[in-house]
Amino acid sequence: MKIWKGSASSSNTRSILKTISWRVTASADTFLIAWFVTGQPMMGGAIALGEVLTKLVWYYMHERIWAHINVE
Numbered sequence: 747m748k749i750w751k752g753s754a755s756s757s758n759t760r761s762i763l764k765t766i767s768w769r770v771t772a773s774a775d776t777f778l779i780a781w782f783v784t785g786q787p788m789m790g791g792a793i794a795l796g797e798v799l800t801k802l803v804w805y806y807m808h809e810r811i812w813a814h815i816n817v818e
Contacts, residue, residue: 761809769802 773794781790 756809756813758810761806761813765802765806765809768805769798772801773798 776797777790777794779790780793781787784790784793
C-alpha cells in the first residue's frame with residue numbers, strides 16, 4: 747500500500763482557508779469552555795486568544811502533511 751503521494755491533492759490556498767475556518771470554530775469552543783470553567787469571560791477570551799497563533803501553525807503543517815498521504 748502506497749501512503750505518500752508525490753504531489754499534494756489540495757492547494758495551499760484551500761489549506762489556509764480551512765485552517766482559518768477551523769480556528770474560528772475551535773477558538774469559540776475554547777472560549778466557551780474556559781469561560782464556563784473560570785466563570786470569567788475575560789479569562790476565557792485571554793485563554794482563547796493565547797492559543798490561536800500556535801494552533802494555526804500546527805494545523806496548517808498537519809494539513810500539508812496529510813495532503814501528501816494517500817490511503818487506498
